[in-house]
């Protein structure tokens with residue numbers, strides 16, 4: 001074995017850099033040791049290159065797979081699930097079309113519910129409400145007394161009793177048996193007037209796959225696999241038989257007058273189909289795209305809908321859209337989703353300025369939306385998340401203002417501005433923008449749209465802008481990985 005050479009310091013070879021000193025080969029290295037060292041170094045370099053390459057590929061794969069997470073927030077009935085349906089309609093049209101038939105039961109339930117609201121309203125009609133539509137003055141002294149319905153309306157109500165059975169059938173079909181709260185609605189024999197009957201709205205937990213349940217029902221009833229299209233279901237048969245009475249009830253002058261006096265604006269309520277009864281009650285009714293978008297089914301819980309863009313330049317991008325329940329008791333379920341989200345669409349239905357929350361009659365809907373928006377804007381977990389604001393239900397806002405309802409009566413600060421939808425939208429936009437500016441922990445861009453998400457044409461363009469913005473931001477973030 002050759003003697004070790006004494007270390008020879010070479011001018012400039014030693015530096016004060018400790019790393020350099022540690023990595024420097026020993027000065028008394030033998031030829032064998034050198035060969036071994038070089039081999040080990042080459043192996044280490046190869047392994048390091050392999051690791052670098054796999055990290056690079058992983059990053060590229062992540063970019064290529066482009067999983068985009070989008071969270072939909074807003075109070076109940078703000079339009080979150082409808083926005084999700086619009087995404088599905090536009091970007092996975094085949095899947096959307098295939099599912100249209102499954103929405104028929106929800107639409108039937110919406111129709112029955114509208115009729116029930118009318119029946120509730122006319123049950124305890126006061127004498128003066130009937131006088132208003134008749135020239136008879138003999139009852140003037142008893143104007144505020146409850147009075148029986150005129151015979152023709154009474155007869156219609158009696159003939160519509162089978163709709164209660166339809167409601168029970170539909171609930172049994174849509175809601176799993178262990179959902180106590182939801183089944184309060186439509187319990188056989190319960191009166192249309194009992195408070196519990198009025199308060200509860202049918203809901204479906206996303207995890208309970210109501211669509212699967214309907215499919216099962218459908219194939220059981222006709223064996224076709226396409227639910228209810230070969231032979232109509234019992235619910236559609238009864239609804240079809242009741243159609244003339246439903247149409248007569250909805251078009252009755254007295255009924256309209258009572259609804260007006262009681263400020264019940266069914267036309268602006270969710271799930272309104274009474275103007276299209278002839279079509280939607282037909283035995284072979286298949287819901288159109290618009291019908292599906294108008295259907296009302298309350299969300300309870302949180303669900304993640306995954307879909308790949310079926311077409312276009314973003315084909316292959318996986319979108320995960322998280323749809324949450326918006327009622328007050330549900331708001332805490334939103335928080336776990338703040339962690340890993342690319343963007344949020346917040347829906348504020350600005351038509352609700354003269355309405356209160358279903359779950360708390362003391363809270364104005366617009367005020368509730370403003371507070372929620374403030375909370376979302378100021379949330380530190382969301383500081384770097386892009387927020388997209390949809391000032392939604394602009395169509396209903398316009399129709400309310402057109403009908404003479406004055407915005408300034410409910411929103412004092414609106415003042416003497418013209419009572420038209422354009423001015424109102426501009427006003428709300430600037431208010432929500434100011435909250436965004438003042439309450440965002442760090443400055444970020446404001447993306448605000450005035451929307452009517454049930455309208456397919458305008459929503460298509462808006463969702464395309466949102467998609468581009470979200471993808472752009474997502475790519476920017478992945479470049480920073």
Ligand SMILES: Nc1nc2c(ncn2[C@@H]2O[C@H](COP(=O)(O)OP(=O)(O)OP(=O)(O)O)[C@@H](O)[C@H]2O)c(=O)[nH]1
Nearest residue numbers: 077078079080081082270294296299326393452453
């Ligand atoms: N006219 C009109 N109706 C709308 C609009 N947006 C939503 N709707 C209707 O309002 C109802 C409620 O909408 P959803 O999408 O179910 O509301 P949500 O925010 O998911 O409500 P929760 O599930 O209770 O949190 C549905 O019947 C929709 O069709 C709109 O811009 N204009």
Ligand SMILES: [Mg+2]
Nearest residue numbers: 080081298299
């Ligand atoms: Mg919903």
